Amino acid sequence: MKRGMLFVSFGTSHEETRVKTIDAIEAKVRETFPDCTPYSAWTSGIIIKKVKAERGEHHDTLDEALARMAADGVEDLIVSTTCLMEGAEMAKIRKAVDAWSDEQDVPTKIAQPLLSARDDRVAVAKAVIDEFSHVGESDALLLMGHGSPAASNEVYSQIQDELHALGRERFFVATVEGEPTFDDVWPLIEASGAARVYLAPLMIVAGDHAANDLAGDDDDSWASMVAARGLEAVPVLKGLGEYAGIQQLVCDHVQDALTIREVALRG
Numbered sequence: 001m002k003r004g005m006l007f008v009s010f011g012t013s014h015e016e017t018r019v020k021t022i023d024a025i026e027a028k029v030r031e032t033f034p035d036c037t038p039y040s041a042w043t044s045g046i047i048i049k050k051v052k053a054e055r056g057e058h059h060d061t062l063d064e065a066l067a068r069m070a071a072d073g074v075e076d077l078i079v080s081t082t083c084l085m086e087g088a089e090m091a092k093i094r095k096a097v098d099a100w101s102d103e104q105d106v107p108t109k110i111a112q113p114l115l116s117a118r119d120d121r122v123a124v125a126k127a128v129i130d131e132f133s134h135v136g137e138s139d140a141l142l143l144m145g146h147g148s149p150a151a152s153n154e155v156y157s158q159i160q161d162e163l164h165a166l167g168r169e170r171f172f173v174a175t176v177e178g179e180p181t182f183d184d185v186w187p188l189i190e191a192s193g194a195a196r197v198y199l200a201p202l203m204i205v206a207g208d209h210a211a212n213d214l215a216g217d218d219d220d221s222w223a224s225m226v227a228a229r230g231l232e233a234v235p236v237l238k239g240l241g242e243y244a245g246i247q248q249l250v251c252d253h254v255q256d257a258l259t260i261r262e263v264a265l266r267g
Contacts, residue, residue: 003078042060043062063096111254156175156179
């Protein structure tokens with residue numbers, strides 16, 4: 001049986017962070033599951049076109065990758081994503097993959113998003129703590145999540161709770177396009193007495209949001225707003241995908257999906 005492993009991400013036009021995050025996670029998945037034939041896709045058509053125009057690189061859309069697998073005769077499929085939670089991106093992926101699975105009559109299992117269970121959130125919190133072990137007791141860390149209108153947006157506050165439960169009470173989480181906002185979290189940072197605030201993306205890649213909304217020179221970037229309030233701002237443009245713990249968590253979710261698929265195939 002030819003088993004395919006489809007790795008799906010949103011994509012990014014920032015080559016440096018892509019190599020360190022998306023490419024690194026995909027390489028880790030391929031290394032961990034060598035018996036699966038690897039495929040990859042990006043879901044952002046805008047980014048795919050931009051990268052093609054700027055660097056001549058081609059990245060399959062989800063539909064293109066699915067068509068490629070059909071042509072290659074894939075008979076069983078596992079899908080891994082860099083999605084943090086259930087939301088618009090996961091819904092789009094599930095819809096396309098499920099339709100393909102029905103049309104091709106190919107058994108398919110989609111690995112759960114990274115933050116699907118409390119154990120996942122604890123694992124991510126621990127990975128963050130490991131990466132920012134150098135942050136002093138008199139400093140704070142503010143993580144920038146993307147945010148989502150979906151109910152799963154509550155995961156951001158839940159990660160902050162896990163960070164505090166693990167003893168890092170000056171580690172905070174806000175979002176750029178959801179809740180809690182920077183203004184929601186700022187009073188907590190101020191009350192902590194921190195004089196210096198490290199800023200980092202709680203996103204797989206350190207792309208446009210990290211470069212502009214978090215660390216940009218404009219007055220409304222988080223770094224500028226921290227500085228305007230009299231504290232030292234220290235941006236760290238490192239996506240979650242660079243963390244060894246996050247790369248392993250993606251593989252753990254793939255293994256869970258494979259285990260469920262094996263049980264189903266055995267009946």
